[in-house]
Amino acid sequence: MNQTKPQSGSSTDLSGALFDQVLVPLSEARREAGAAPYFAAWRDETATSYFTRASEATMSAADFAYPGAGTAPGLIDALTAFWAAEGEQALAAAGPHLKHISEALHAEAAADDGNVDIFCYTLF
Numbered sequence: 203m204n205q206t207k208p209q210s211g212s213s214t215d216l217s218g219a220l221f222d223q224v225l226v227p228l229s230e231a232r233r234e235a236g237a238a239p240y241f242a243a244w245r246d247e248t249a250t251s252y253f254t255r256a257s258e259a260t261m262s263a264a265d266f267a268y269p270g271a272g273t274a275p276g277l278i279d280a281l282t283a284f285w286a287a288e289g290e291q292a293l294a295a296a297g298p299h300l301k302h303i304s305e306a307l308h309a310e311a312a313a314d315d316g317n318v319d320i321f322c323y324t325l326f
């Protein structure tokens with residue numbers, strides 16, 4: 203049966219922990235240091251458009267390559283390496299958290315048989 207309540211150690215719990223333990227402190231530290239946020243809190247009133255012309259007019263097969271050889275851990279490794287190369291050590295340090303979330307998602311998908319309890323939709 204598809205669980206409607208997350209279990210302890212679920213991807214939901216782990217994602218919440220990533221937010222609380224990594225992203226919130228990182229955001230607060232950036233704010234205290236006077237660094238620009240990663241994303242604007244609101245639209246830029248002076249911008250007439252957010253469109254920017256692509257630097258490449260055509261794509262090649264290599265543009266569709268999946269970083270990390272097509273695996274979630276490989277993608278996370280590629281992402282953390284990119285963050286480290288960009289000087290974002292705090293984001294790169296989130297790699298282990300992301301891997302735990304990935305493992306939990308994989309386990310949850312394997313355990314899900316696709317069935318939903320009949321009582322789940324009785325309120326609708």
